[in-house]
Amino acid sequence: MKITRIEAIPYAIPYSKPLRFASGEVTVAQHVLVRVHTDDGVVGVADAPPRPFTYGETQRGVLAVIEDIFAPQLVGTTLLEREVVSDRLSRTVGNPVAKAAVDMAVWDALGKTLDLPVTDLLGGYTDRMRVSHMLGFDEPAAMVAEAERMRDTYGITTFKVKVGRTPFQLDTAVVRALREGLGEEVELYVDGNRGWTPAESARAMHEMADLGLLFAEELCPADDVLGRRWLVQQCDVPFIADESAVTAADVTREILGGAATAISIKTSRTGFTGSARVLHLAEGLGIEVVMGNQIDSQLGSMCTVVFGSAYRLTSRRAGELSNFLDMSDDLLTEPLDIRDGHLAVRPGAGLGVEVDPDKLAHFRTDH
Ligand code: MUC
Ligand code: MG
Incomplete structure (x- = not known):
């Protein structure tokens, strides 16, 4: 149940119908897929949608804070130490979307490890x-x-x-x-x-x-x-x-x-x-x-x-x-x-969903 690695993968998927509202507009989903790996070979996933016009986060900022600060702080903790995880995340001010994705990927990994739905x-x-x-x-x-x-x-x-x-x-x-x-x-x-x-x-x-x-x-x-x-x-x-x-x-x-x-x-x-x-x-x-x-x-x-x-x-x-x-x-x-x-909700373990490797390879923007 020990966290061994946290990945942050940028991707971009265009909207077929952009959403416009008073504080901004979204035409392309420039999100970050977060993957939490454990020593049991389990991988928990979650999505981080940066919203610069609401919280000040950007796609590159989410990648940086996860890779430079959160991953080093969390590798070595176990999936059962979620209060330790949130305590360490809270040492960094702001960055709500990056923190949320890490937290949810930890929960997905926990559900998959226990073979139980997170819900x-x-x-x-x-x-x-x-x-x-x-x-x-x-x-x-x-x-x-x-x-x-x-x-x-x-x-x-x-x-x-x-x-x-x-x-x-x-x-x-x-x-x-x-x-x-x-x-x-x-x-x-x-x-x-x-x-x-x-x-x-x-x-x-x-x-x-x-x-x-x-x-x-x-x-x-x-x-x-x-x-x-x-x-x-x-x-x-x-x-x-x-x-x-x-x-x-x-x-x-x-x-x-x-x-x-x-x-x-x-x-x-x-x-x-x-x-x-x-x-x-x-x-x-x-x-x-x-x-x-x-x-x-x-x-x-x-x-x-x-x-x-x-x-x-x-x-x-x-x-x-x-x-x-x-x-x-x-x-x-x-x-x-x-x-x-x-x-x-889906009946499977964790969040009950799987990321398609071919789609991820197609939409990721880090290669
Ligand atoms: C909403 O409820 O405001 C628009 C900006 C954002 O961050 O979320 C959306 C929807
Ligand atoms: Mg609102």
Whole structure:
């Protein structure tokens, strides 16, 4: 069970449909595949999707921090010493995506070593999640058409709509068109990625008051401290902190400071160990959680469903699990299959997925 080697492999897969949102755009998945090897010959895997516009990490930065700092610190520890692993990772400030991938690859290796699914080791609550699809910026008709395609093809009936453009009417028109086009039975919520001011957010929410929104997420920056608190106080739906509340300490500060009333958990930035800490804090605080998407690959989306299915609170709401559908290809041997609006965990050991060596050889960019 001893960790002998940690590999970080850069790869690039173009998106067939780029995702655009207030804080950025993703056209190519320039991720890092992390592999944790043990002395038993087991290899655990996880995916690191760097998001410079959200956390400041880049693909080359993820490679460097894993190769230069994390690997030397962790080689020699065992898969059972996960608290030692997270303690050593925490000596480095920031780098959430790199740390999360190392943590999840350790969990995958542990599951494979014990011949047990990680989702059962974590909590074993259920075996699937309802899927929520993220709709990036476009014209109202195109966004309605995409939502209809997701509903008709995959049975998805929950949509997170990217907002935060100026003027805000560009976005409120989209949300209205979605409600009118898809009817009352779909769930809709909005994510501004900090694009609006508090006043614009308040006006937009007022204009959408009759649209039956489920949540509002990061409409304005949390750094607009008093403005954000003013906005959240008047919001009549739970206000989700996403990129403003990554760690358990961030969540405590933002929730107690009145900057949010719900949180997004993303395994891509807190792994399984950190996500469990955030989840249990949210339970103690009595706030809603949503399993979020960091524009994840299939491997990243599998990690989200492995964690989300493991607990009652995370599986209550639809999880954001479908944006890999917009990638032109992926690394897994067996593609994820969204059916009847749900994504199920796989029964196998670890994460239950395998990386296809031919695909990795084709998409890796380090040779
Ligand atoms: C989201 O929920 O904000 C966009 C940027 C990012 O880091 O994640 C996505 C989705
Ligand atoms: Mg968000």
